[in-house]
Amino acid sequence: MKAEPYYICGPTASGKSALALEMAEKLDGEIVNADAFQLYRGLEIVSAAPSADELSCWPHHLYGVLEPTESADAQRYVNLAKPLIAEIQSRGKTPVITGGSGLYLKFLTHGAAPLPTADAALRAEMDARPLEDLVAELQQLDPVEASRTALQNRRFVSRALEICLLSGQKASDLRDGWEKQTAEISSQLRGLVIQRSRPDLHARIAIRTRAMLDGGALEEVAALSNVSTNYEKAIGFREIRALLAGEIDRATCENLINTATRQYAKRQETWFRREKWLVPKVVQDFSPL
């Protein structure tokens, strides 16, 4: 009898890692990362991954498993996580999956639509074209998909067009089948989402940012010069780069990181609010990280 996975979600700095550890001990489980950036090696501090001590005191998986030069995506994450989860279950343990990357979690829990994988060359080509151009082509190839896509959003338009061009089919047709089964899947999942008041969460973010900057984040970023563009998307990376280059001072850097982190936390809350299967776990203390 295999143990169903347990999911621990919540915005950044809400205390997922600590709770995951607690749950893993209680459920006789092993922790599996579901954070897009903690997947990478060399970004441990900036991505607020569990420390080496924490990683070694209990089984943790999928932390620091990708090279900086690799590029992750939701499907790739699932390809890594699925077999691992099965393996944990085969040993009679409960997978405790924790992380804040909503899309990655969604792929893991609800599966992926049968769509073609991203194509770097095609994307580079599309990036060079004006948005109106891409919109026009999408509208021509797949008017249905175009009508459902936020046409101001270059990323979304590009992906929809990419699907059409790579598959030779309509993105709208390929996506339709997948969406129907989601409700049924949700009813069988179990997990929780940590909820904290904004002031509490903001205070925790501020404490964590300071600890990062004091705790080697600058050295970490300095060591990562000239790696893949994935890193540039990590909150903190660009800001610390600017600090190292002398473009901004330390206080400004800290403020920028705090603001970006708060905004990210908000987006995560919006995402998880839609995942009705997650049981809210309201936490009120101002406990340190």
Added chain:
RNA sequence: GGGUAGAUGCCCGAGUGGCUAAAGGGGGCAGACUGUAAAUCUGCUAGCGAAAGCUUACGUUGGUUCGAAUCCAUCUCUACCCA
């Protein structure tokens, strides 16, 4: 003590007589989002109201005018310059 510049909404900042509850940006709030997601994008953001609308707003007080964030005077404060 003298001179100059300036004071605009939560913040920055545009605006030099009516089209101004006031451009734009930031922040905040809410939302979208199935292969870049810590990304990307959208809406709202003085108060009350469902709305029409009403009320309070551009440092202070007063004035000019049919009408003032915009013109005049006064005072207060800030910055810089000369003593």
